[in-house]
Amino acid sequence: MTIPFVEIIESVPPDPDLLMWKFPDEDKEIKNGAVLTVRESQSVLFLNEGRVADVFTAGKYTLDTANIPILTRLKGWKYGFQSPYKADIYFFNTHQFVNLKWGTPAPVLMRDSSFGQVRIRAFGAYNIRIVDVVKFFREYAGTFPQLGIRELEWQLRDFIAPKFAEALARANISVVDVAGNLTALNEKIQPLIQPYFSDFGLEVTRFTISNATLPEEVLRHFDKVSGMNMVTDMNKFTQFSLANAMDKDNNAIGNAAQQAMAMGILLNQVQSVPPPAEPGPPPEDVTTRLGKLKHLFEAGLINQAEYTAKKEALLKLL
Known part of the structure; x- marks a missing residue:
């Protein structure tokens, strides 16, 4: 045989x-x-x-x-x-397996000096490869006849989320950094995540936070700060803010702005009315004015035609 x-x-x-x-x-x-x-x-x-x-x-x-x-x-x-x-x-x-997905199924709690405790959600991608075959076999793969990257990816999702929260706390990163500078956050988080992968004989060649979702109250604060940073004329900004507030129904600020505008319009109208003229000397009667007109004619200061025309005009006032 x-x-x-x-x-x-x-x-x-x-x-x-x-x-x-x-x-x-x-x-x-x-x-x-x-x-x-x-x-x-x-x-x-x-x-x-x-x-x-x-x-x-x-x-x-x-x-x-x-x-x-x-x-x-x-x-x-x-x-x-x-x-x-x-x-x-x-x-x-042992080549790189790229664009594996991760995310936080529930919000991650982080501490911030300005906002206290803040809950955020995050998701992104990462690349890994096997660097220690023996450790990977002993700690993870076991004696399965075969093991695919998708199986590992699904299991690592639940593993990465809490580790991300731990790394975020250790990095002492502010909410401002999370919202405004994901590139810097990636550089801080990747070396903190790596030790957890090393336990399985894996290397994280790239770890990316694609997006971080902050609570609504924090986002509103950032919107206000960003708007104020763009203000160069405070008078125009005040007028713009009042105009926006007036467009909203049942708004205390808008109602106050409308009342203030109404008072301003009324004040302008009062100020635009000219003050009454001061009383002058009483007007002369027609007889006196006729006498003065005759004196001017006799003195040769006006001619016959002028005298006659003025006289007729005064007589019409009687």
Whole structure:
């Protein structure tokens, strides 16, 4: 009876989203001198009798005693590769897995010197890769036949949210920074998040907060501050604010503004009425004015035509 042996060990990931998959050896024994090929962005782990035997990075390997001294110290390699041996072989994708999503399912509580305790929601994306295959296998992957990035992503979502809250508290970041400078916040949060991923043999190559949602009262405060920063003419700003307030029904400020405007209009109307003229000397009677007109004519200061015209005009007043 011929015993089948594995002579060539290599594998292309059946799915690009796989983090880890078991080499399909169908319980065959590995022949002494078998060739192992590990491609770039791959690592291979050998498991013998439940224990990690060795890890191989990119390259081509001939599996014999000279090349793999670690294996010879384990029970499964007591014959020094002089006879076939058995091992569980796991392949790992070690390239970056990008644009994984995270978010806070419930608001995260943070402390702020100006607003006290504030609840915020946040969500974003991150990139990771496996940097410690043994730790990842022991702490997370276990002996599953395969493990996909989507499974890990779903589990990490619930893991990241509380860690994000802890990191936010440790960073002592103000609400102003959260609302106005997400780039700076990303740079502060990423190194604080990394230790929690390192426990699983993972590296966070990028951590991004895409958006942070603040409470309505905080947003209203920012709107007022931003508006005041743009004010250059306080008189115009006051007029603009009053006009906005007057447009709103049942508004105390608007009602007061309307009353003030009405009083101002009334005051302007009163001020625009000219004061009564001071009383002058009583007008002369017609007889006196006729006498003066005759004196002017006799003195030669007016001619006959002027005298006659003025006289007729005065006589009409009688």
